[in-house]
Amino acid sequence: MEVFKYKKPLSLMAKSKRFGLLSIVVLLLSVGLILTKGFNLGVDFAGGTLIQVKYAGEAPIEKIRDALNTDKTYKGASVTFFGSQEEVVIRTKMSSGVLGEDVGAKVSVLLKDTGTLEIRRVDMIGAKVGSELRTKGFDAMLIAIIGILLYVSFRFEWRFAVASVLALIHDITIAMGMIVLFSVEVNLDILAALLTILGYSLNDTIIVFDRIREGIRTIKNPDLSAIIDESVTRTLSRTTLTSLTTFFVVLTLFIFGGEIIHGFAFTLLVGIVVGTYSSIFVASPILMWLGFSVSGFREKEAIKLKRDKEKEKMRAMYENGTM
Amino acid sequence: MEVFKYKKPLSLMAKSKRFGLLSIVVLLLSVGLILTKGFNLGVDFAGGTLIQVKYAGEAPIEKIRDALNTDKTYKGASVTFFGSQEEVVIRTKMSSGVLGEDVGAKVSVLLKDTGTLEIRRVDMTLGLDLQGGLHMLLGIKSEVAIESRIKSMAATVKYLFDDEEIIFDDLRMNEDGTITFELLDADDVTKAIALLKKEIEGTVLSQKSLNFSLEMTEEEQIRTKQNAIGQAVDTIRNRLNEFGLAEPTVAKQGTDKILVEVPGIKNRADIERLKKLIERAAHLQLMAVDEDRIARVNTMSANEAKSFGDVILTDVKTPEKYLVRAIPVLDGSMLTDAKVGFDENNQPVINFALNGQGAKIFGDFTGKYVGKRMAVVLDNLVYSAPNINERIGGGHVQISGNFTFGEAQDLAIALRSGALLAPVIIESERFIGPSLGADSIKASSLALALGFLLVVIFMVIYYGMAGVIANVALIGNLFLILAIMSLVGATLTLPGMAGIVLTVGMAVDANVIINERIRELLHQGKSIGKSIEDGYNNAFTAIFDANVTTLIAAIVLVVYGTGAIKGFAITMGIGIAASMLTAIVGTHGIYQWILPKIDKKKLNFWFGIKQEETK
Numbered sequence: 001m002e003v004f005k006y007k008k009p010l011s012l013m014a015k016s017k018r019f020g021l022l023s024i025v026v027l028l029l030s031v032g033l034i035l036t037k038g039f040n041l042g043v044d045f046a047g048g049t050l051i052q053v054k055y056a057g058e059a060p061i062e063k064i065r066d067a068l069n070t071d072k073t074y075k076g077a078s079v080t081f082f083g084s085q086e087e088v089v090i091r092t093k094m095s096s097g098v099l100g101e102d103v104g105a106k107v108s109v110l111l112k113d114t115g116t117l118e119i120r121r122v123d124m125i126g127a128k129v130g131s132e133l134r135t136k137g138f139d140a141m142l143i144a145i146i147g148i149l150l151y152v153s154f155r156f157e158w159r160f161a162v163a164s165v166l167a168l169i170h171d172i173t174i175a176m177g178m179i180v181l182f183s184v185e186v187n188l189d190i191l192a193a194l195l196t197i198l199g200y201s202l203n204d205t206i207i208v209f210d211r212i213r214e215g216i217r218t219i220k221n222p223d224l225s226a227i228i229d230e231s232v233t234r235t236l237s238r239t240t241l242t243s244l245t246t247f248f249v250v251l252t253l254f255i256f257g258g259e260i261i262h263g264f265a266f267t268l269l270v271g272i273v274v275g276t277y278s279s280i281f282v283a284s285p286i287l288m289w290l291g292f293s294v295s296g297f298r299e300k301e302a303i304k305l306k307r308d309k310e311k312e313k314m315r316a317m318y319e320n321g322t323m
Numbered sequence: 324m325e326v327f328k329y330k331k332p333l334s335l336m337a338k339s340k341r342f343g344l345l346s347i348v349v350l351l352l353s354v355g356l357i358l359t360k361g362f363n364l365g366v367d368f369a370g371g372t373l374i375q376v377k378y379a380g381e382a383p384i385e386k387i388r389d390a391l392n393t394d395k396t397y398k399g400a401s402v403t404f405f406g407s408q409e410e411v412v413i414r415t416k417m418s419s420g421v422l423g424e425d426v427g428a429k430v431s432v433l434l435k436d437t438g439t440l441e442i443r444r445v446d447m448t449l450g451l452d453l454q455g456g457l458h459m460l461l462g463i464k465s466e467v468a469i470e471s472r473i474k475s476m477a478a479t480v481k482y483l484f485d486d487e488e489i490i491f492d493d494l495r496m497n498e499d500g501t502i503t504f505e506l507l508d509a510d511d512v513t514k515a516i517a518l519l520k521k522e523i524e525g526t527v528l529s530q531k532s533l534n535f536s537l538e539m540t541e542e543e544q545i546r547t548k549q550n551a552i553g554q555a556v557d558t559i560r561n562r563l564n565e566f567g568l569a570e571p572t573v574a575k576q577g578t579d580k581i582l583v584e585v586p587g588i589k590n591r592a593d594i595e596r597l598k599k600l601i602e603r604a605a606h607l608q609l610m611a612v613d614e615d616r617i618a619r620v621n622t623m624s625a626n627e628a629k630s631f632g633d634v635i636l637t638d639v640k641t642p643e644k645y646l647v648r649a650i651p652v653l654d655g656s657m658l659t660d661a662k663v664g665f666d667e668n669n670q671p672v673i674n675f676a677l678n679g680q681g682a683k684i685f686g687d688f689t690g691k692y693v694g695k696r697m698a699v700v701l702d703n704l705v706y707s708a709p710n711i712n713e714r715i716g717g718g719h720v721q722i723s724g725n726f727t728f729g730e731a732q733d734l735a736i737a738l739r740s741g742a743l744l745a746p747v748i749i750e751s752e753r754f755i756g757p758s759l760g761a762d763s764i765k766a767s768s769l770a771l772a773l774g775f776l777l778v779v780i781f782m783v784i785y786y787g788m789a790g791v792i793a794n795v796a797l798i799g800n801l802f803l804i805l806a807i808m809s810l811v812g813a814t815l816t817l818p819g820m821a822g823i824v825l826t827v828g829m830a831v832d833a834n835v836i837i838n839e840r841i842r843e844l845l846h847q848g849k850s851i852g853k854s855i856e857d858g859y860n861n862a863f864t865a866i867f868d869a870n871v872t873t874l875i876a877a878i879v880l881v882v883y884g885t886g887a888i889k890g891f892a893i894t895m896g897i898g899i900a901a902s903m904l905t906a907i908v909g910t911h912g913i914y915q916w917i918l919p920k921i922d923k924k925k926l927n928f929w930f931g932i933k934q935e936e937t938k
Contacts, residue, residue: 001785001931006843122754132577140883147875155868192880192891199876199895203869207836210865238839242832245781249774249827256773258766 004237012232013225016285023170023282030177037180042187045134050123051090051107052082056116059088063114071110083259087120137191141172144198152206156213157297159290164205167283171201171274178270189264197271200246204239204279211235212284217301222294228284236280243276374413374430379439382411386437394433456586457594458753461555461601463579468551468745469500469544471606476523476537477502477650482684483522489515494650495632502537509533551744556581559747561740562600566733581747594754596733604702604746605737607655607675609685609720610636610647612696612708620646639704639724647698647705652688654742657681661738663731664721671731672723675738682718690714701734775801775827782831786838787931792913793834796905800830803901808894822891826898832869833906837862842932851921855914859907866907870899 012019042050053059061079068074068090077092090107111117145165152161175197179186211231219227250272254265376382384402391397391413400413413430434440477496484491489511494504506515512533519528525543529536539547556575563571563585572584583601588594613633616623620635621644628635634649661675677685689697689711698708699722706724726734779797782790804823841858849857877899880892921929 001787002842003785006846119754122752124749124752136883140879143883144876144879147879148872151872151875195876195880195892196895199873202872202876203832206869206872207865210868214861214864234843235839238832238835241785241835241839245778245831245835248777248781249770252774252777253767253770255770256766257770261767261770 004240006234006237009226009229009233010236012229012281013285013288016281016288019281020285023278026174026177027170030174030180033177033180034173039176039180039186040183042185042190045131045137045186047131048091048093048124050121051119052087052121053090053107053111054087054118054120055114056086058085060114061088064088064090064111067110067114068107071106074107074110087259137188140191141195141198144195148202152209156209157292159287159292160209160213162290163283163286164202164209166286167205167278168198168201170282171197171271171278174274175267175271179267182266184263184266187263189261190267193264193267193271196268197275200271201275201278204243204275205283207238208232208235208279208284209287212287216294216297222298224288224292224294227294228288232280232284239276239280243272247272376413376430376434376440377410378437379409381408382440383437384411387411387413387434390433390437391430397430397433456584456754457588457597458585459583459598459601459749460576460751461559461581461583461747462750463552463555463581464746464748465548465551465579466745468547469539471654471744472547473500473502473539474650475654475656476526476539478653479523480504480519480537481650483518484515487514487518489518491515496649500539504535504537506533506535547744552579552581554741554744555747558741558743559583559601562736563597565736565740566597566600580750596729598749600733600737602747602749603734603737604743605655605734605740606702606742607658607738608651608700609653609688610651610698610700611688611692612698613646613648614695617646620644636698636700636703636705639701639706643705645698645705645708647700651700652697653677653681653684655738656742657684658738661735663728663735666721666723670723671726671728672721673726673731673735673738674719674721677718677720679718682716685718685720686714686716771823771827778827778831782834785931787927788929789834789838789841789931792910793831793838793906795913796834796910797827797830799909800898800901800905801827803905804894804898807897807901822894822898826895826902830898830902830906833862833866833902834910836865837906837910838930842930845926845930845932851923852918855918859911863907866903870903874899 053064059081061081064079065077068077068079074090074092077090079088079090081087082089108117108119145168148168149161149165152164172194175194178184179190184190208231211234212228215227215231219230221227247269250265250268253261254269257265376387382404384404387402388400391400391402397413402411402413404411431440473496477494480502481494483489490507492505492507494502496502506512512530515535516528516530519526519537523537525540525546527538527540529538552575556573559581560571560573563573563583571586572582574582576582585597588597613631616631616633623635623646625635628646629649632649633646636645636647637643638645657677657680659676659678659681661673664672664674666672693711693713696708696710699706699720701722706722722734775797779794782793782797784790786793801823804826837858840862841854844854844857845851874896877892877896881889881896926932
C-alpha cells in the first residue's frame with residue numbers, strides 16, 4: 001500500500017505566507033489565553049492537597065461537601081468526580097502549617113458517615129516545594145533548548161538551529177494554549193508531556209532539515225524554495241506515517257489509560273498534531289526568512305571540502321615522507 | 324562540521340552477516356537477561372513473587388527448600404543460585420491475594436534457621452504509583468542543629484571545668500549564639516584556654532579580662548548544617564530499616580531536602596506510625612531539676628526561668644511542669660543501645676546504655692546529687708523525674724512513661740538509630756493506595772498492548788514484508804528496553820510506562836524512514852540490493868541526528884527531573900538507544916539474510932509498492 005506517492009514537488013513555499021499567518025494568529029491566541037485565563041496549576045506546582053477517594057457505590061458529592069465543611073481546614077474544599085461516578089477528588093489550598101497532620105486519616109474520619117470508601121491517593125505539596133518545582137521545570141526546558149541549539153548549529157548551520165527552535169517554541173506555546181483552553185490541570189506529568197513534545201517536534205523537524213541539507217548538495221537548482229518544496233514533499237510520507245503511528249498509540253493511552261494519564265495523553269495529542277504541522281509548514285519557511293543562502297552554504301561546504309582535501313594531501317605527503 | 328559524509332557506499336552488505344550475528348547475540352542476551360534477572364514486571368503481571376537472599380557464607384540451597392516447604396504459600400517455590408554461591412533467588416507463583424502480607428518479613432522468619440542472611444530484594448522495584456506506597460519530601464530545620472550544637476558545647480564546657488576544678492561562674496548561652504562565662508581565678512586562665520582549644524573544635528574564644536566568650540566559626544556552622552542533613556538521611560534510613568520495611572529509599576535531594584519513598588505500605592495506621600518515627604527528633608537529654616526554685620514553677624515565666632539559667636518543661640502525659648537546668652547533664656549522643664524491657668509492674672520501659680564517657684559523667688552527676696531529682700527529657704518533654712537514691716555507675720538508665728508496647732518499641736528504634744541533629748518537616752507527601760496501583764497497571768498495559776497491536780497491523784498493511792521486518796525490530800526493541808531496565812534496576816512508574824508506550828510509537832520511525840528511502844530508490848529503478856544498501860546509508864544521518872536531539876532532551880530531564888519525570892526520561896532515553904540499535908543494525912541483518920529470496924516481480928508483497936511503478 002502506498003498513500004503518498006511522489007510525483008512532483010508540492011508548491012508549499014509559494015503558500016508559505018498563508019501558513020505563516022495562520023501560525024502567528026494561533027500563536028497570538030495561545031499567548032493571549034495563557035496571559036488572560038492562566039494555567040490551572042495543580043497541587044504539584046501551586047502547593048496544596050489532593051485526596052482521591054473511591055466509594056463502593058456512587059459518590060454522594062453533596063454529603064461529602066457538607067461533611068468537609070464541618071472542619072475548619074477543609075471548609076470550601078473543591079470536590080469533583082474523577083473518571084467515574086464512584087470516585088471523587090478533593091482539593092484544598094491548605095497551608096503548609098497543617099502538613100504535619102495525617103491528611104488521609106483526618107479525611108477518613110470526616111467522611112466516615114458518607115458511605116464505604118477507600119482513600120486511594122493523597123498528594124500533599126508545600127507551597128515552597130511547588131515554587132521550586134516551577135523554577136526547576138522552567139530551567140530544564142531552557143537548558144534542553146540551549147543544548148539542542150548547540151547541537152543543530154554544530155551539525156547543520158545556525159539558521160537551521162534557530163528555525164528548529166522557533167518551530168519548537170511555536171509548538172510548545174500552542175500546546176500550552178490548548179492546556180489553558182481546556183483547563184487541564186498542570187502537574188508534573190504535563191511538564192513531562194511538554195518536554196516530550198519538545199523532543200518529538202524536533203525529531204520531525206530535523207528529519208525534514210536533513211533532507212534539505214541533502215537536497216542542497218544533490219539538487220542542481222540553487223533556488224532554496226524549490227529545494228525546500230522537493231525535500232518536504234519527499235519526506236511528507238514519512239512525517240505523516242510516523243506521526244500517525246505515534247498518534248495511534250497516544251490515542252489508545254488517552255482513551256484506555258485511565259483518568260490519571262488523561263492530561264498527559266491530551267497534551268501529547270495536541271503536541272503531535274502541532275509538531276507535525278510545524279515541521280511541514282512552519283520550520284522550513286523560517287529557514288527561508290532567515291535569509292539562508294544556498295550558494296553561501298555550498299561555498300562553505302566547498303571550502304570545508306578543500307580544507308579536508310588539503311589535509312588529506314598533507315597527510316599523504318607526510319606518510320610518503322616527502323615532508 | 325560533519326561526521327558522516329557520504330563519499331562512497333560503505334560495504335555494509337558484505338559485512339551484514341556480522342551485523343546479523345551481533346543482533347542475534349544482543350537479542351538472545353536480552354531474552355536471557357529478562358529470564359535470569361527476572362524482569363520483575365513479568366513476575367508482577369504473572370502474579371508471582373521474586374525474593375533475592377544473600378547469605379554470609381555459601382547458601383544452603385537444600386535447607387532453604389526444606390524451610391520454604393514448611394509453609395503453604397511458599398511450598399514448591401523454585402530456589403536457584405544467583406550470581407554467586409552466596410546468593411539465591413526464590414520464585415513463587417503466589418496468588419496476588421497473598422501479596423498483602425509482608426513477603427520479606429515472612430521469608431526471613433521461614434529461613435531464620437538456615438544461616439545468617441540478608442533479604443536483598445523482593446519483587447522488582449515497581450514504582451510507587453504502580454504498587455502503591457508513600458512518597459515524602461522532607462525539609463530540615465538546620466538552624467536547630469546549630470542551637471543544639473551550642474547547647475552541647477556549653478555542657479562540655481561545664482563538664483570540663485568541673486572535672487579540672489576550674490572555678491567559673493555565670494556560664495550562659497546567649498541569643499546571638501555565643502557562650503559566655505567568667506573565670507573566678509586568674510591563675511586558671513591559661514589552663515582553661517588550653518583545655519577549650521583542645522576539646523572543643525570549630526570555635527573562636529575571645530577574652531575580656533576574666534570574661535570569656537565562645538563562638539562557633541562560620542565554617543563550623545556550615546559544616547554543622549551539612550552534617551545535620553547527612554546525619555538525618557542516615558538516621559531515617561536506619562529507623563526505616565529497623566521498622567522492617569522492604570525497600571525504603573532515603574536520599575538527599577538538592578541541598579536541604581530529603582526524599583523518602585516507602586513502597587508497599589498499605590494502611591493508614593502504618594503510615595501514621597511511620598511518619599511519627601521519621602519526624603521524631605529522638606533528642607534525649609538528662610537534666611538536673613532545679614530543686615531550689617521548682618516550687619515556683621507554675622507562676623514563673625519563660626524569661627524569668629531563663630534568667631536563672633533554667634527552662635520550663637512539661638510532662639509527656641500530664642500538664643505538670645518542671646523547672647530544670649538549661650544545660651543538660653548529658654544527651655543522647657553518648658547513648659550506645661536502647662531496648663524495650665519491663666519494669667516491676669510489668670509496664671514496658673526503655674533501657675538504654677551509655678558509652679564510657681557518658682557513664683562516667685552520669686556516675687559523677689548522680690554521686691554528687693543524691694537526694695535530688697533528675698529529669699529524663701525526650702524531645703523537650705519530661706518522661707520521668709526520678710529521685711537519685713545513690714550514685715549510679717555502669718551507665719544503664721531506664722525511661723518509663725506509661726507507653727504501650729508499640730510506642731516503646733518505636734521509641735527504642737528512634738533512640739537506637741540516633742537523634743536527628745535537626746528536626747525534619749514533611750514538606751510534601753504522596754500516598755498511592757495499592758488498588759490504584761493495580762488499576763494503573765491494568766489500564767496502561769491495556770493501552771500499551773492495543774497501541775502496539777495497532778502499529779504492528781498498520782506496518783504490515785502499509786509495507787508488506789518490509790513492515791513485518793520492522794515489526795521484528797519493534798518487538799526486539801521492546802525486549803531490549805525491558806532488559807536494560809531490569810539490568811539497571813530502573814523503577815517502572817506510571818510515566819515510565821507512558822514512556823515505553825511512546826517509544827513504541829516512535830521506534831517504528833527509524834524503519835519508516837528506511838523503508839521510504841528504499842521505496843524511493845526502487846521507484847527510480849535501482850536494483851533491490853542497491854536500493855536496500857543506499858536506503859540504509861541515506862537514512863542514517865536523519866535517524867542519527869533526530870535521535871540525538873531527542874536524547875538531549877531526555878538527558879536534561881534525567882538530570883533536572885525528579886521522581887516520576889526522571890523515570891519517564893530514563894525509559895525514553897533507553898528506548899531511543901534501543902530503537903537505533905534494533906532498527907539500523909537489526910533489520911539490516913534480516914534484509915541481508917533474505918535478500919536472495921526477494922522476488923523482483925513481487926515488490927508489492929515485499930515492499931508494498933506496485934509492480935508497474937518500477938522500471
